[in-house]
Amino acid sequence: MPELPEVETVKRGLNKLIIGRKITSVKSDNPKSFPNSQVDVRSFIINAKITCVRRRAKVLLIDLSTNYTLVIHLKMTGQLVFVTKANRFGAGHPNDSLIGLLPDKSTRVTFDFGDGSYLFFNDQRKFGWVRLVPTPEVPNIDFMKKVGPEPLDDDFTALQFAERFKRRSRTTIKAAILDQTVIAGVGNIYADESLWGAKIHPAKIVGDLSFSKFKHLFNEVRYVMNLSIEKGGSTNRNYVNAEGKKGSYMDFARVFRQEGLPCPRCGTEIIKIKVASRGTHICPKCQRL
């Protein structure tokens, strides 16, 4: 799933739904999804209250009153869905929501709030994970030390953005923008969308791009991510928000999964190619090597 806008959408939903709730039990049947959950970790979770839900890059951080934090990566197909007693048994859940159907066979971890409500961590492909870390240690875990700046931070500038790419000057712009140590939170959807916006071919070598191109790309990354957050993220396949509902950014996508359709800018047919081993969507006229 989930790139920055999707994780941000889940974060906002959870902040409305689970703050102050107490976890009365936790269950996981897949050790990969929640390592050590059977033993060491339980006493820091049971009877803990949720105090805050945060996001860094594509990682969700659920702070607990025990001064521990649930660190969660959704990877490709992870979902975090909150369900209450009332909607769990299907009191007219909308068609675009999973809520009445959970748990299902993709449910890997279940947090029980003891009042008939639950938080389900679902993950079809089992790439995602939940880990428990002491809250003060969160900034010290490997991922947090290596990850690049947040593209939507107010004080992040186009100049800083361009500087970050110097470490990847001999690779393609697509590979570089997907590198989480360069910039946080960009994945395959928003890479393609922002490169189209800036009229940059994804296979262009980083070192050959002018500052004015970086500046344009910087603005496009912020534009597509802000638009996507406003639309509740992209549901390409599995993604849903904390209420089990899909996002609508794909209705506004200009190139991602639009192959065969006309480019919204020039009408040329959008094509799909492979760059950096990833499916990549471009307008062959607007984006030249």
Add this chain to the structure above:
DNA sequence: CACTTGACCTGTCCGC
């Protein structure tokens, strides 16, 4: 160090 590729999993879709 910088870069590329395969591996991790399950499910779906497409061509034969």
Add this chain to the structure above:
DNA sequence: TGCGGACAGGTCAAGT
């Protein structure tokens, strides 16, 4: 219908 292969929103550990 069935089967094999390619592919899917993301990172890692290897290899060069």
